[in-house]
Amino acid sequence: MLRFAAIGIDHGHIFNHIDGLLDAGAEFVGYCPESSVPALVDTVRKQHPGVPEVSRDQLLADKGIDVVCIAAVPRDRAGLAITAMKAGKDVIVDKPGVTTFAQLDQVKRTVMETGRMFSVCFSERLCVPSAVKAGKLVAEGAIGRVVQTIGMGPHRLSAASRPSWFFDLDAFGGIIVDIASHQIDQFLFYTGSNSGEVVASSVGNFGTPQSPDFQDFGEVLLRSEQGSGYIRVDWFTPAGLPTWGDGRLTILGTDGYIELRKYIDIGGRDGKDHLFLVDGSGVRHIDCSSEPLDYFTSFVADVRERTQTAMTQHHVFEVCRLSLEAQQQATHIGGRKSA
Template sequence: MLRFAAVGIDHGHIFDHVNGLLGEGAEFAGYCPETSVPALMEQFRKTYPDAKPLDRDAIFADQSIDVICTAAIPRDRAGIAIRAMQAGKDVMVDKPGVTTSEQLEEVKGTVERTGRIFSVCFSERLCVPSAVMAGKLVAEGAIGRVVQTLGMGPHRKSLFSRPDWFFTPEAYGGIINDIASHQVDQFLFYTGSEKGEVVASSVGNFGTPQSPAFQDFGEVLLRSSKASGYIRVDWFTPDGLPTWGDGRLTILGTEGYIELRKYIDIAGREGKDHLFLADKSGVRYTDCSEEPLEYFAAFVKDVRDRTETAMPQRHVFEVCRLALDAQAKAAVIASNPQD
């Protein structure tokens, strides 16, 4: 039986990792209680009351632990992953997996030397049933050849619940590298592109004057030999919306298009995971809320069989590279919200 531990409980995505692995029959060996968000740790303890708090060094030294999950402060994720891989463990990392190009090269080198798995759990595709269904439809040719993806990732700031590192670009990696890595992953996946390039990108601080270095808006234009992609991410979800963000994805094909309303159908149907498909036969709607997730079962298989069915390693590295490149090249279009 696969055994896993959690090291770095600083973001709520750690619950996706733990729940996903538990759902595939893995054993939760324990967790390191170090955190920058005490309220999150308290929620974690209540959610998994039988899990054991363990010393971090002891976790890495325990040869019976196969996998380390981490949703640490973004700047610390690469270091935790490298240490885990050097200790003979595979790794499941929250996005962004890295915050600098230097970290990416160090992770690549460690993967090559150790043969371990460095998997970034891009939850907006891998943990969203409608996104899983969209992948199946695209693979079946339901909309023909994919021409473009248009991904939007709005988020609510929730300022009073955020730790200090949330407002420091060096810590979270910038809005494009942090949030838009989701949409970069989706662009490569749905267009079937192994590589891409950044055509243009921009960032800004339009509405957070108390934190001048913070970025609350970002956009990216991507291109590959197969398709193009546009991404918009922001921290402007209004308080009146009954969810943290109206995340959407449109996949344009030569014979139709798919739109996902992942978390809410605003002023429409109840619930999440709404998929709309338009083609020559008409328009149809699918409630994808019961569509099973596949990533965690595939990851467990990969750990056991040393395969890459959950996510090719080259895909992970290319998403990281593109997100870092877009962040580094971004033009600043608003830097003083008080102007």
């Protein structure tokens, strides 16, 4: 049985990793309680009372641990992943996997030298049933050839509950690196693109003057030989929305289009994971809430077989590269320019 541990419990996405691997049949054998968000560690304790708290060094030195999950402060994720890979572990990292080009180069070098896997869990595709269903429909040719993706990633700020690093540009890497990496992953995946280029990007601080280095808005225009993509991400989810964000994705094809309303349908339907398919036959609404998630099952198999079925290493690195380039090249608009 595959055995895994968790280090860097600084973001709630660590629970996607833990729950996903457990559902895939892996064994949770330890976690490091060091964290900038103690409440997250308390939740791990309550949910997994039989799992021991162990120092990072001990977990990394344990040769019986196959995989390490990492959701540390973003700027620390690459360094922890490199250390874990050098210790013989495969890693699942929360997005963003890297926050600088130097980190990306170091991760690439480590993967090549160690043969270990560096997988980034882009949860807005891999942990969302409607996004999984959309991938299957695209693969089946339900909308013909994909021409464009439009990805919207709004989030609720909830500033009072955020740790101090959340507003530190060096720590979170910028809004495009931090959030839009999700939508860049989706653009490459749904268009079937091995690579892409950044046509234009912008970031801004429109509503958070008390944190001048913070970015509460970002947008990216992407292009590849297969199609184009537009991305908008922000921290402007209003208090009246009964969830953290109205995340949406539109996939345009030559024979139809798909729209995902991932977390809520403000049109009035209950629940999450609403998929709308429009084609030559008409308009259909598909409830995807029971669609199985296969990323973690595939990842566990990849660890055993040394394959890349869950996600190719090239794809991970291309998402990281495009995110960093879009962030670096972004024009600053509206409000005070970040450092």
